[in-house]
Amino acid sequence: MRVIAWLVEGTWPACVDAVGAHAPEDAEVVLLHVSDAGAAGLAHGAFAGLLGRGHPLGHLPAEGWQRDPGDRLEALGGSSAAALLDAAARRLGRPCARAERTGRPEREVVAACEGAGLLVLARDGDRSRLGPHSLGPAVRFAVDHAPCPVLLVWPEPAPPLGTIPPPPPHRP
Secondary structure, three states, rough: OOOEHHHHOOOOOHHHHHHHHHHOOEEEEEEEEEEEEHHHHHHHHHHHHHHHHOOOOOOOOOOOHHHHHHHHHHHHHHHHHHHHHHHHHHHHOOOOOOEEEEEHHHHHHHHHHOOEEEEEEEEEOOOOOOHHHHHHHHHHHHHHHHHOOOEEEEEOOOOOOOOOOOOOOOOO
C-alpha cells in the first residue's frame, strides 16, 4: 500500500505522527509538499507591471530593482520545501520517499493520490471548534476528490464536543 502524507508548514508534524501511528510498517510512504506557483507568479506580474510603466530596466534608480522578486520567491520556496521534507523524514524515522510538486496544491495532491491506498492530511481552517469550517478550501477539495481513503487529522488536540455548531434553524 502506498500512503501519501500531504505536508504543509505549521501542520506537518501531526500528519507525520499519524502516518507513524496508522500506516502499516510495510507501506510505501510518500511525504508530499506542494508549492503554490501563484505567489511567485503574482510577484513576477507585479514586477513586470510596475516597471513597465516608468523606465526601462537599465535606468532604474537602484541596483536591487533590476531583479525580479518572483525568482527569489521561487528559490526560497524550493529550499523551504526541502527543509520541511528533511525534517519530516527524520521525524517519521522509517524509509520514505519525498515528493515536491508545484501548482494548485489541492489539484496536485489529488493527482499524487492516483493509485495510493491512503491520503493523510491535516485540518487547515478554524481549529478552535468542531465543524465544517475546520477545513480550508484546499483541504476540503482534497477530501472531496481524493481517489483513495483519507485520514484527516487535527494538528493539535481536537476542541471539546461543546464547540459543535448548533443545527440550522430550519431543522428541529
